[in-house]
Amino acid sequence: MSLAIALAGNPNSGKTTLFNTLTGARQHVGNYPGVIVEKKQGICTSRAGQFNVVDLLGTYSLSAYSLEEVVARDFLVNESPSMIVNIVDASNLERNLYLSVQFMELGIPVCVALNMMDVAQKRGIRIDIDRLSQLLNVPVVPTIARSGEGKTQLLETIAAQIAGNKEVVPLKISYGMDIDVALDEMEGIIRSDKFLTGIYPARWTALKYLENDQQIIGLGKKKNPEVDACLLSVVKRVTRHLDATLGTHPEGMIADQRYGFIHSILKQNVVTYAQDPNRLQQSDRIDQFVTNRFAGPVIMVAILMGLYHFTFTYGAIPMGWFEAFFGWLGSVAEGALPDGLLKSLVISGIIDGVGGVLGFVPLIMFMFLGISFLEDSGYLARMAYMLDRVFRTFGLHGSSVMAFIVSGGIAGGCAVPGVMATRTLKSPKERLATLLTVPFMNCGAKLPVFVLLVAAFFSENKALAMLAITLVSWVGALLVARLLRSTLIRGEATPFVMELPPYRLPTLKGLLIHTWERTWQYVKKAGTVILGISILLWAMMTFPGLDLDQKQVFEMKRIKLAQGMTATPLEEIKTAEPAALSPGDLSVKQGLVQIDMQEAQAGLKNSFAGRMGVGLEGVSKFAGFDWRTNIALLGGFVAKEVVVSTLGTAYSLGQVDPEETGSLSERLSTAEGWGPLTAVSLIIFTIFYAPCFVTVVCIAKEAGSWKWAAFSVIFNTALAFGLSVAVYQIGSLIMS
Amino acid sequence: MATIKLREMQVNQAGVIVSVKGTGELGRRIRDMGLVPGKQIKVQGKAPLLDPVCLRIMGFTLTLRNNEADYILVEVN
Structure with a gap:
C-alpha cells in the first residue's frame, strides 16, 4: 500500500527539486477539483516503502488571501495525507519556520526536511538538528535536494513516523495575554457546540476567527449562525481592546507572536552564526551590479534580447522541420487523393490544422526552457523588481514584461507562448490583465501584413513605419490594461512584497521536466480544440x-x-x-x-x-x-x-x-x-x-x-x- | 535615535522595526515575510526608478513597494 505524503514549503526552498528527486519522471499534473490551481503528483518507491507524493504549492503562509493557500489548506484538511513533509531552507531558517508553525497549529503530522544544508554551511550557519527537533517536537532530517543527499534517511524517518502512529497534538503557543484568554473562551464555546469540530481542531477555528479568516468565518456562518455570532462578538471585543491598549489588531498580533515563538526557539542555541548573517553574500555582490540603477536596465535589455533570440532563432529551426514535414505530408496527400472536397479537407483542414498546432511546439519548448532558466536562477524576480514601477502605473506587475516581450513586444514574437508565459505571475488580477493585453503585441504572423502595406504605401519610410507600429501596439496594450484594471478587473494592486532569492544555477533535470510538462499540456489541452476549429474555419x-x-x-x-x-x-x-x-x-x-x-x-x-x-x-x-x-x-x-x-x-x-x-x-x-x-x-x-x-x-x-x-x-x-x-x-x- | 517610515530610509541605512500598520491582505503579507516589530532591517538598494525598495532581513533579501513601506515604522540611529 502506498502512503500519501504532501510536500510543502516556501517558494525557493528547493521544494520542486526535492519533488523531482523523489519521484523522478514518474509524475503527472492535474487540477484540484473546481479550481485552476495545478496539482502535481508522483510516485516514489524506496526500501522504506511506496509513497504517493503530492507537491503542494509553494507558499509563505496559510492565510485565506490567495487561492493557492486556501487550496493547500483544504487539501491538508480534507485529504489528510499521512504526513506533511515540510521543506525548510536551512540558510533561511527563521522565515521558513513561520509556515511550519502554521502546519503544526493545524495538528497534522509534520516532518521537517532541513534542506540546503550545504548553502547554510557555506554561510557559516550551524544548526543543532537534534535540539531543533526536540523543541519543535517533530522529526527533522537534513537534506540537500540538488544532490539527493539525505533522501533515504528522510523516507525512512517518514515511514517510521507513520508506522509509529503517534497522536499529534496541535501546537499551542502563546499569542499574548489578551488573545490567549479569548482563545480559551472561544475554544470552550466551539467544543460545547461541536462547531466544525469534525473538520478542524477547535482552537484552530478560534484562531482563524481572530485572524479574520473569511473562508472559515463563511463556513461557520453557514454551519451555525448563532455560534458564529457569538464567536464574532468575542473577536470584536478583543479587537477593540487591542486597538485601544496596544494600537494593533488580533491578526497582526498573532503573526508577531508566531515570529516571537520561532525566535525564542532559535535563541536556545539552535542556530549559531560563524559570521554576520546579514553579511553580503556572493549573490548580493552580483546584485549590486545586476540591479544597479544604470547598469541594471542595460543588462536586462540584453537578457531579454537574448531570450528572444534564443526562442525565435533557435526555435525556428525545429519549427522549420515541422513545416517541412507537414509540407511533405501535404504533397503526398496532393498526389494520392483525387481532386475535390475530400482532398481540400485533408490538406487545408486537417494537415494544415495539425501542422498549425504542432508548429508552435518548438516555440513553446524553447520559450519555457529560457523562462524556466531565468526563473530558477532567480533573475526573473530581479526583472520584476526593476520594472515594477513602470508596469504598476498600468495596473500590471513587474513580471508582466516577460509575456509582453515573448508575444511580440520586440516585433516578431508569438502570443501563444506569450499567453502561457503569464504563468510566472502570481497576482491573479495582474495576470488576467496581462494575458488579455499581450495579443496586441506584433507577433511574427502580423508582420507580413505590415510589410505588405508598408511596402505598398510607405516605401520611403519603411523603418520609421515599422517603429511606429511597434510603439502603437505597446501604448495601446498598456492603456487597455489600465482601462481593464479600472473597470472589469478593478481592485487594489496585489501586494508586491517579494523575496529576491539568491542566484542559483538551475538543475538540468528541473528545467527539462518543467519544459516538457508545459509543452505536453499545450499539445494535450489546446490540440484537440484547435484542430476542431481549424476544420470549422476551413469549411x-x-x-x-x-x-x-x-x-x-x-x-x-x-x-x-x-x-x-x-x-x-x-x-x-x-x-x-x-x-x-x-x-x-x-x-x-x-x-x-x-x-x-x-x-x-x-x-x-x-x-x-x-x-x-x-x-x-x-x-x-x-x-x-x-x-x-x-x-x-x-x-x-x-x-x-x-x-x-x-x-x-x-x-x-x-x-x-x-x-x-x-x-x-x-x-x-x-x-x-x-x-x-x-x-x-x-x-x-x-x-x-x-x-x-x-x-x-x-x-x-x-x-x-x-x-x-x-x-x-x-x-x-x-x-x-x-x-x-x-x-x-x-x-x-x-x-x- | 529617530523613528521614520521605511520609505524614508537611505540605501545602506539600518534600523529596527517599531511598528507595522496595515490590515487585511497587505498587512498579512508584510508580516508573513517577517516584517514584524523588533526585527533588524537594512536597506540594500532601490530599483532604477527608486521604487520598489530592497532590504535585508533575517539573512534574506526582500523587496516591497514604497507605498507598502509606508506602513512600516523603523527606529534608526
Missing part, C-alpha cells in the same frame, strides 16, 4: 462554393480561350512544363491560370466567410475596408498571415505566399479604394482586432474560462474597429 472559407451553373461559366471561358489558339488538349497544357510548350500553348496556359484565379476569387466570395465579408461591407466602409479586406480579416482569425494570402485570392492573384508579397503590394498600391489612409486604418485594425484562434484557446485555458476568451474576441474587435474608423474618418476630413 467557412470553402462552402457552399460555386454551384454548377457558375462553374460552367468558368468552364466556358476556358473552352473559348482555347478555341482557335491550340489543338493540344487543355489537360495536357495544364500539366506540362512551360518550357516544353509552344509560344501559343504557353499563352493559353497563362490564360488558364488567370481563369483559375478568377474562379478561386468567385468561390471565396460565395463562401460563408465571403458572404459575411460582403454583408459587413456596409459597416466596414467607415473604416475604409471593402469586402475583399473583410474576408481577408476573417481569414486572419485562423492565423494573421492568412490575411495576406486571402487578400491575394480576393484580388485574383491566387494564393499569395506571405514571404513574397511583391505582386500583391503592387496591385494594392494601384487598386481602387486603396490609399495610405486605408493602409493605416488596416494596420491599426490588424494590431488590435481579435487574436488568432490558437491564442483565443490558450486564453480560455489560462484564464480558466471561455468567458474571457469570448471577451477578448469581441472587445478587441470592437476596439480595433473603433480606432480604425476614427483614424479613417478623421484622416479623410483632413485630407479633403
Whole structure:
C-alpha cells in the first residue's frame, strides 16, 4: 500500500527539486477539483516503502488571501495525507519556520526536511538538528535536494513516523495575554457546540476567527449562525481592546507572536552564526551590479534580447522541420487523393490544422526552457523588481514584461507562448490583465501584413513605419490594461512584497521536466480544440462554393480561350512544363491560370466567410475596408498571415505566399479604394482586432474560462474597429 | 535615535522595526515575510526608478513597494 505524503514549503526552498528527486519522471499534473490551481503528483518507491507524493504549492503562509493557500489548506484538511513533509531552507531558517508553525497549529503530522544544508554551511550557519527537533517536537532530517543527499534517511524517518502512529497534538503557543484568554473562551464555546469540530481542531477555528479568516468565518456562518455570532462578538471585543491598549489588531498580533515563538526557539542555541548573517553574500555582490540603477536596465535589455533570440532563432529551426514535414505530408496527400472536397479537407483542414498546432511546439519548448532558466536562477524576480514601477502605473506587475516581450513586444514574437508565459505571475488580477493585453503585441504572423502595406504605401519610410507600429501596439496594450484594471478587473494592486532569492544555477533535470510538462499540456489541452476549429474555419472559407451553373461559366471561358489558339488538349497544357510548350500553348496556359484565379476569387466570395465579408461591407466602409479586406480579416482569425494570402485570392492573384508579397503590394498600391489612409486604418485594425484562434484557446485555458476568451474576441474587435474608423474618418476630413 | 517610515530610509541605512500598520491582505503579507516589530532591517538598494525598495532581513533579501513601506515604522540611529 502506498502512503500519501504532501510536500510543502516556501517558494525557493528547493521544494520542486526535492519533488523531482523523489519521484523522478514518474509524475503527472492535474487540477484540484473546481479550481485552476495545478496539482502535481508522483510516485516514489524506496526500501522504506511506496509513497504517493503530492507537491503542494509553494507558499509563505496559510492565510485565506490567495487561492493557492486556501487550496493547500483544504487539501491538508480534507485529504489528510499521512504526513506533511515540510521543506525548510536551512540558510533561511527563521522565515521558513513561520509556515511550519502554521502546519503544526493545524495538528497534522509534520516532518521537517532541513534542506540546503550545504548553502547554510557555506554561510557559516550551524544548526543543532537534534535540539531543533526536540523543541519543535517533530522529526527533522537534513537534506540537500540538488544532490539527493539525505533522501533515504528522510523516507525512512517518514515511514517510521507513520508506522509509529503517534497522536499529534496541535501546537499551542502563546499569542499574548489578551488573545490567549479569548482563545480559551472561544475554544470552550466551539467544543460545547461541536462547531466544525469534525473538520478542524477547535482552537484552530478560534484562531482563524481572530485572524479574520473569511473562508472559515463563511463556513461557520453557514454551519451555525448563532455560534458564529457569538464567536464574532468575542473577536470584536478583543479587537477593540487591542486597538485601544496596544494600537494593533488580533491578526497582526498573532503573526508577531508566531515570529516571537520561532525566535525564542532559535535563541536556545539552535542556530549559531560563524559570521554576520546579514553579511553580503556572493549573490548580493552580483546584485549590486545586476540591479544597479544604470547598469541594471542595460543588462536586462540584453537578457531579454537574448531570450528572444534564443526562442525565435533557435526555435525556428525545429519549427522549420515541422513545416517541412507537414509540407511533405501535404504533397503526398496532393498526389494520392483525387481532386475535390475530400482532398481540400485533408490538406487545408486537417494537415494544415495539425501542422498549425504542432508548429508552435518548438516555440513553446524553447520559450519555457529560457523562462524556466531565468526563473530558477532567480533573475526573473530581479526583472520584476526593476520594472515594477513602470508596469504598476498600468495596473500590471513587474513580471508582466516577460509575456509582453515573448508575444511580440520586440516585433516578431508569438502570443501563444506569450499567453502561457503569464504563468510566472502570481497576482491573479495582474495576470488576467496581462494575458488579455499581450495579443496586441506584433507577433511574427502580423508582420507580413505590415510589410505588405508598408511596402505598398510607405516605401520611403519603411523603418520609421515599422517603429511606429511597434510603439502603437505597446501604448495601446498598456492603456487597455489600465482601462481593464479600472473597470472589469478593478481592485487594489496585489501586494508586491517579494523575496529576491539568491542566484542559483538551475538543475538540468528541473528545467527539462518543467519544459516538457508545459509543452505536453499545450499539445494535450489546446490540440484537440484547435484542430476542431481549424476544420470549422476551413469549411467557412470553402462552402457552399460555386454551384454548377457558375462553374460552367468558368468552364466556358476556358473552352473559348482555347478555341482557335491550340489543338493540344487543355489537360495536357495544364500539366506540362512551360518550357516544353509552344509560344501559343504557353499563352493559353497563362490564360488558364488567370481563369483559375478568377474562379478561386468567385468561390471565396460565395463562401460563408465571403458572404459575411460582403454583408459587413456596409459597416466596414467607415473604416475604409471593402469586402475583399473583410474576408481577408476573417481569414486572419485562423492565423494573421492568412490575411495576406486571402487578400491575394480576393484580388485574383491566387494564393499569395506571405514571404513574397511583391505582386500583391503592387496591385494594392494601384487598386481602387486603396490609399495610405486605408493602409493605416488596416494596420491599426490588424494590431488590435481579435487574436488568432490558437491564442483565443490558450486564453480560455489560462484564464480558466471561455468567458474571457469570448471577451477578448469581441472587445478587441470592437476596439480595433473603433480606432480604425476614427483614424479613417478623421484622416479623410483632413485630407479633403 | 529617530523613528521614520521605511520609505524614508537611505540605501545602506539600518534600523529596527517599531511598528507595522496595515490590515487585511497587505498587512498579512508584510508580516508573513517577517516584517514584524523588533526585527533588524537594512536597506540594500532601490530599483532604477527608486521604487520598489530592497532590504535585508533575517539573512534574506526582500523587496516591497514604497507605498507598502509606508506602513512600516523603523527606529534608526
